[in-house]
Amino acid sequence: MKALLPFALSLAALGAQAQQSVLTPCIDDSMVLYLDEDLVQVPMAKAYYTQVLKPTNGAPKAPAVTLTFFPDGQLYSEVTYANNTRRVQQGPARSFYPNGLLRLSYTADDGQTDGYLRTYYPDGSPKRNDLYDHGRLIKGQYFAPDGQLVEPHVPFRQDPAFPGGxxxxxxxxxxxxxxxxxxxxxxxxxxxxxxxxxxxxxxxxxxxxxxxxxxxxxxxxxxxxxxxxxxxxxxxxxxxxxxxxxxxxxxxxxxxxxxxxxxxx
The missing domain is CATH 3.30.2420 (TolA/TonB C-terminal domain)
Structure with missing residues (x-):
């Protein structure tokens, strides 16, 4: 069984009222998803996050950017894909805390994390500084909230586990x-x-x-x-x-x- 790299995070959010005012009229309904707090797709009336595929002005091979918003319209995440038809991560990805501070930043190449993946605590202090080579971890640093380096290294991702293995x-x-x-x-x-x-x-x-x-x-x-x-x-x-x-x-x-x-x- 193979798990695919997540963190095309399933971007995020906007409330129904904010969505109506911000997305008009250039965003087609087919380019909008509504998600609950666990990033599960739900009807608009039950949405916490709103996910929007940013238009690419008709250029078929132009990079596609998916934006996710908190209920108040604050940006939660942005992820870049190869294009609208090839939904493979290609380029920068970022996510943010509700206060606007950066939470996560990395770059993907053909769906694989490539280069530095950095995360931060809500106060802006460093949490993680991992270096990847096309999905393979080269070196990693994980910091406790007090700034102390944690050993052994804490992996960025843990895949879902089935009861009993x-x-x-x-x-x-x-x-x-x-x-x-x-x-x-x-x-x-x-x-x-x-x-x-x-x-x-x-x-x-x-x-x-x-x-x-x-x-x-x-x-x-x-x-x-x-x-x-x-x-x-x-x-x-x-x-x-x-x-x-x-x-x-x-x-x-x-x-x-x-x-x-x-x-x-």
Missing amino acids: NEALVAHLSNHLRYPSGALRDAAEGQVLVAFTVTARGNVDEVRVQQGINPDLDAAAVAAVRTLPAFTPGRADGERIPVTMLVPISFKAPGAVKALRRLGL
């Missing part, structure tokens, strides 16, 4: 996976790659097929993943965050069915 995750999926009757005719086999989001609350959400085989097997794989119980949420710099996960699910046609197909039956 990966073996328990595999066992759960195996127990809930059913070979669909619709796939028997062709004795279909193969591996379906399923993506899902572990929310900041640990719940499994947004289950979808990343790479499929056929509609029957794809649907069976998605159904199995939807039965997963809550994870321990992922964290970035100690804060709970939503994280995209990938899990491969393999199907094998029953032996008797394959034997019949070999006989042309």
